[in-house]
Amino acid sequence: DAGVTQSPTHLIKTRGQQVTLRCSPKSGHDTVSWYQQALGQGPQFIFQYYEEEERQRGNFPDRFSGHQFPNYSSELNVNALLLGDSALYLCASSLAGQARYGYTFGSGTRLTVV
Amino acid sequence: EDQVTQSPEALRLQEGESSSLNCSYTVSGLRGLFWYRQDPGKGPEFLFTLYSAGEEKEKERLKATLTKKESFLHITAPKPEDSATYLCAVESYGGSQGNLIFGKGTKLSVKP
Numbered sequence: 001d002a003g004v005t006q007s008p009t010h011l012i013k014t015r016g017q018q019v020t021l022r023c024s025p026k027s028g029h030d031t032v033s034w035y036q037q038a039l040g041q042g043p044q045f046i047f048q049y050y051e052e053e054e055r056q057r058g059n060f061p062d063r064f065s066g067h068q069f070p071n072y073s074s075e076l077n078v079n080a081l082l083l084g085d086s087a088l089y090l091c092a093s094s095l096a097g098q099a100r101y102g103y104t105f106g107s108g109t110r111l112t113v114v
Numbered sequence: 115e116d117q118v119t120q121s122p123e124a125l126r127l128q129e130g131e132s133s134s135l136n137c138s139y140t141v142s143g144l145r146g147l148f149w150y151r152q153d154p155g156k157g158p159e160f161l162f163t164l165y166s167a168g169e170e171k172e173k174e175r176l177k178a179t180l181t182k183k184e185s186f187l188h189i190t191a192p193k194p195e196d197s198a199t200y201l202c203a204v205e206s207y208g209g210s211q212g213n214l215i216f217g218k219g220t221k222l223s224v225k226p
Contacts, residue, residue: 004157031211031212033212033213033214035214040218041218042118042201042203042216042217042218042219043158043201043203043214043216044216045209045213045214045215048210048212048213055210055212056209056210056212056213058213090157090158092157092212092214094211094212096211097211101163102148102160102163103148103160103212103214104160105150105157105158105159105160106157107155107156107157108155108156108157110155
């Protein structure tokens, strides 16, 4: 049973560029959340998608946007990259209303902005 | 504002030396408290969910407990393979399900 799959695993971008990260949720899950984890910090909530709609958003600027597709997969887009956007980007999936089973995280995409 | 504080930041144990990790939280209504394990360069791996004060859950050498203000992760007779960063997170009724607020984690090193 495949867990959460994220691509690419590593990415290097230049300041000002745009990037798209991808996430396939665990089989049977319908909700996807995105997190940013800076080095030595805990993950920070960016936003969550359910039924192809953004359900809630954390304290991140509009440069961060997302999308969920009918097959529940999701994309995270970041425009006008800043050096401070360098981090591990994590995707977590779940089945709506089943939090007691926990949220399943992928291995993340390591983004480096130079 | 919902907040999670974990202590200590780092903990070094000898194999077999039991100890506890602390997670203090303030939330506007606790929906759930989660413990995760994270290995270097990997995503967090789910360990436990706790919902109400007094609740306890166990898995192999790990036992998580919950009070109204904090949670403990007890590690009994740890082995080197237990070395990892342990993350605590809360989900509050002020946010949606899946909006987890994480602490910075406790980095555990177990020496043989």
